[in-house]
Every structure is written in structure tokens, then in C-alpha cells.
Amino acid sequence: MGDPVTSKCMIVVSNRLPFVLKRNEKTGALERKASAGGLVTAVAPVVVQGNGLWVGWPGIHLENPDEPIPESNPNDNTPTAGLLSKKVVPVCVEPGKFDSYYNGSCNGTFWPLFHSMPDRAVFLAEHWKNYYSVNELFAEKTIKALKSLLEEQSTATPLIWIHDYHLMLAANWVRQIAEESNLRLKLGFFLHIPFPPWNIFRLCPWSDEILQGILGNDMVGFHIEDYCLNFIDCCQRRLGCRVDRKGLLVEHGGRTVLVRPLPIGIPYDRFVKMAEIAPKVLPTNQKFVLGVDRLDYTKGLVHRLKAFELLLEKYPEHIEKVTLLQISVPSRTDVKEYQDLKEEMDQMVGRINGRFTTYNWSPIRYIYGQVGQDELAAFYRDAAVALVTPLRDGMNLVAKEFVACQINEPPGVLIVSPFAGAGEMMHEALICNPYEVHMAAEIIHRALTMPEDERTLRMNYLRRREKLHDVNYWMKSFFKAMGSLREDGDDGLPT
Ligand code: G6P
DSSP states (O other): OOSOOOTTSEEEEEEEOSEEEEEOTTTOOEEEEEOOOHHHHHHHHHHHHTTOEEEEEOSSOOSSTTSOOOOOOTTOOSTTTTOOGGGEEEOOOOHHHHHIIIIIIIIIIIHHHHTTOGGGOOOOHHHHHHHHHHHHHHHHHHHHHHHHHHHHOOSSOOEEEEESGGGSSHHHHHHHHHHHTTOOOEEEEEOSSOOOOHHHHTTSTTHHHHHHHHTTSSEEEESSHHHHHHHHHHHHHHHOOOEETTTTEEEETTEEEEEEEOOOOOOHHHHHHHHHHOOOOSOSSSEEEEEEEESOGGGOHHHHHHHHHHHHHHOGGGTTTEEEEEEEEOOOTTSHHHHHHHHHHHHHHHHHHHHHOBTTBOSEEEEESOOOHHHHHHHHHHOSEEEEOOSSBSOOSHHHHHHHHOOSSSOOEEEEOTTBHHHHHOTTSEEOOTTOHHHHHHHHHHHHTOOHHHHHHHHHHHHHHHHHTOHHHHHHHHHHHTTOSOTTSOOOOOO
């Protein structure tokens, strides 16, 4: 991979900054609101402690794009607490254009297409045009940020780490401008969602441009090998690239691009600690089957409710003893598909509860909203079963968070879909095809009646793997794949 790259000199580029900005209604001042995802937890400390920057959308439209970003609150104890505002590069996009790029292209086209749901995908040239120009804007901001970074530290070869389907075109512009300005850099890309097979990807009118955009990077990471092979297949069949399927390499434009499976993990120890201190919140006189998802049609929520209804029909012994606790976090609420799903879920929950509720029990507790981290850890810890049954999912971190929090003896049972990246590797879970709703009901029954020693055996294996392959391991694997670990062994990561 050429010169060693130090991870200390790194620019992270993602659609969202690691926090969102909110305007205080009384004072009108901008304030930071922390984000809790695994990516932020792992990567933010490297940017905080190293010579790094984070380029992204601030989550709010700023009339004046030069309005200063506030520093973090002194009481903030999140991973972005020490992230000085001078290390944050907000990308401000005019609202109409942003809507077309984010709701139109990212969430209206690429999200369903990449999750192999092409019937839901809308292909509009106008959205693509805005996707293209917002990617160009992110690239310009990144180069500007890079130049300022190099003024402070001119010797290192910086690493530009671009994230996800929002920014598949950015690398080529960054590379081009860098070459024109004689700047050395390494470009890495990680896709957090699946990469679809050729026969789905080819439906996209802009498939060539997307592949060429991604190939602008030196290394491209996906969660699992299947996604790597899908990508390589598309490069060969669509662009005619020479490829090496065993070595996971693609030749393009006189360069060789590395393709690597890098399954993301979670901040395991943090979840264990949260589970250890979280107060009990669930009643102990019944068992809880837990679902935690963004309200998204890829998560298989309608199938899940149907399976739970079938469980109660077929095994009435669970009536008044088992409750489904479904937490659905509002997401992309401006997109019609998401509004329709909310309606459908509301109606279904109402119907099933109307059918089975007794004077002292309801089968489904449905939370449409955010829950705090402490409460979530308590749910994960005290649930008897977790249902992670997406129709398609890049990885799914809920499955991993659940096992990390399973500190009770004997533990609960994880049910996971084979169509999530997590299902590919969490073999000791009960594997459940969410489309087969009758079988899903059987699997929930099996989980609820599983002997203690089998639960313990399965959970021990699951926990061991997630502890070992946590989010820091993922990040180190990424740097290693980039050839960025320094020869002196100091990888620049916080200890
Ligand atoms: C997925 C994507 C992320 C995205 C998240 C939430 O996990 O891979 O890039 O940030 O969903 O979606 P949102 O549209 O709210 O950013």
C-alpha cells in the first residue's frame, strides 16, 4: 500500500457530524446534541486526541454557514466531549438541495436499492444531480480541511476516511484536487449497509458512476465477504475491470483497489458497564421479548408483529406471561415510505392488542420514540429474548448490544435473521428467516422454552466473540488494511 500512513493525521468524512446542532429556542444560541452510535464512540477519540478533523452535515440548516460551532458543554461525558470546534468542518447545504440529496437520492434511491428492495427505489435525475453536487461539495470541504491540516503537520501522509452510501462519489474529486495540488494522501471508504448483487445493482441508471466513485479510494471496506464479492462482481461486469476474487482486488484507472470484509463491532465494555449499573425497569412477573429498531421497512417489523400474533394463537400458554416490547425509533420522517410504515405499525399493534388484551395484560408494549441509554441497557439485560429479524441489514448492532448486556444468570436468547450481517457470524443465536412467519413463531416459542444450560452455552460463545471483535478491533483492522499502522507499533489510537 505504499507509504505508511499515520492514523493520527486523519479526516473523517460522513454525512452526519458526530453530534447534531440544535438552536436553543430561548436564547437562539447553537448547542450540541450528542450522538451515541458505535462509529462515533470509536472514531471520535482518535480525532479528539490526534491531529484529525471531522467533515459532515451539522443536522440543522445554518442561515450563515460561517456561524461558529459551539464548544462542547463542560458536563458532557460523551466521546465527542473533547472534540474542539476547530476540528469540526460543517458542510452546509441549501435546504432544497439537501432534501433532494438526502431524502430523495440517499434514502429514496440508494437505501432501498442497496437493501435489495428495488420496487421501493425511485430513480429521478433531479435527485441524482443533487447527490452529485453535494458529494462534490463534501469533496471541496475535505480538501480545504486537508490543506489546513497539512499546514500544521506537513510530513505525514493523511488518511481520508469516507463513510457510507451518502458519499460514494466524493473520493474521485478529493483525489483529483489533491493530485493537482501535489498533496499526498490515502483514501479509504467504508459502506455501513449491504452492497447488493449485480442483478439488483444494475437497475440503477447511475451504476457506472457509483462504481467509479467508490473505486476512487485506495481501500474499500464492507461488513462481510458477500458484499465484497457483490461489489467486485459489479466492477467486473459493469466496468470491465480486471479483478482478483481470492485476493479481493480490483484494477481501475491504473491503480489496484483493495476490497476488504471488516465487520463492525460495538463498544462492548461500555455496554457491559451500562448493564451493570442500570436500574431495573421491567416488571418481573412476566417475560419480555424485545425488539429495538429504527422505524424502517428493512427491519421486518410488520413480519415480526405477525409472528408474535401467531405465537399467541398457537401457544396460548404465553398469554398473560409474555410481552413483546417493541421500541421503534422515529427515522427519516419526511419520507413517505416511513410515514406509511408508521401508520401500518400503529394499526397492527392496535389490532393485536385489541384481540388479546386481558384486564391485567397487553401482548405488545409499543414505544415510538427514543429511549435513554440506561433504560436501553436495562431492557437488553432483562429481556428473555431479543428479536433481531430484519429483511435485510448491513450488520445490525442491536444483536451485539443485546449480548453485551446479557449479564444475568441464566441469560436470555438471541434470535437473528440470516439476512443481516450479524446473522452471518453470530452462529450460536437462533437463526430465523423473517419472511417465514409461522416458523418465526415456532422459533420464538423455542427461545422462550429453551433449557438454561443451552442458553448459557450459546450466550457465552456470543459474548466472547463480541468482546474480542469490538469496535476498536474493527477500527484497528481498518487502519491495518490501509497500511496505516506505523512500523514502531504505535497505531495512534487512544489506549
Ligand atoms: C444507517 C446508515 C447510517 C445512518 C443511520 C441513521 O445505519 O448506515 O449512515 O446514519 O442509518 O440514518 P439517518 O438517515 O438518520 O442518518
